[in-house]
Amino acid sequence: MVIKKKxxxxxxxxxxxxSYGLSMADMAKIxxxxxxxxxxxxxxKRDWRSSEMFMMRKYFKLSLxxxxxxxxxx
Numbered sequence: 001m002v003i004k005k006k007x008x009x010x011x012x013x014x015x016x017x018x019s020y021g022l023s024m025a026d027m028a029k030i031x032x033x034x035x036x037x038x039x040x041x042x043x044x045k046r047d048w049r050s051s052e053m054f055m056m057r058k059y060f061k062l063s064l065x066x067x068x069x070x071x072x073x074x
Contacts, residue, residue, distance in 0.1 A: 012070035013042060016060065031055050 017027055028038035031052050040046040056067055 013067060016067060020060070030059055
């Protein structure tokens with residue numbers, strides 16, 4: 001299953017990644033994808049797979065809304 005978003009939510013993902021001190025290469029390794037693929041996804045050139053999104057949720061221990069939109073969900 002691939003989830004496609006119409007708006008560009010990934011700016012907050014970049015900030016989140018940076019706040020953890022992670023490079024794009026680090027995130028690619030965590031997700032088990034190539035660095036090129038990660039770069040394209042973070043820059044909204046390719047869609048995220050649901051499995052990748054859930055791996056990020058598990059790694060950061062945040063909701064998908066918090067990761068992709070910076071929204072805190074209570």
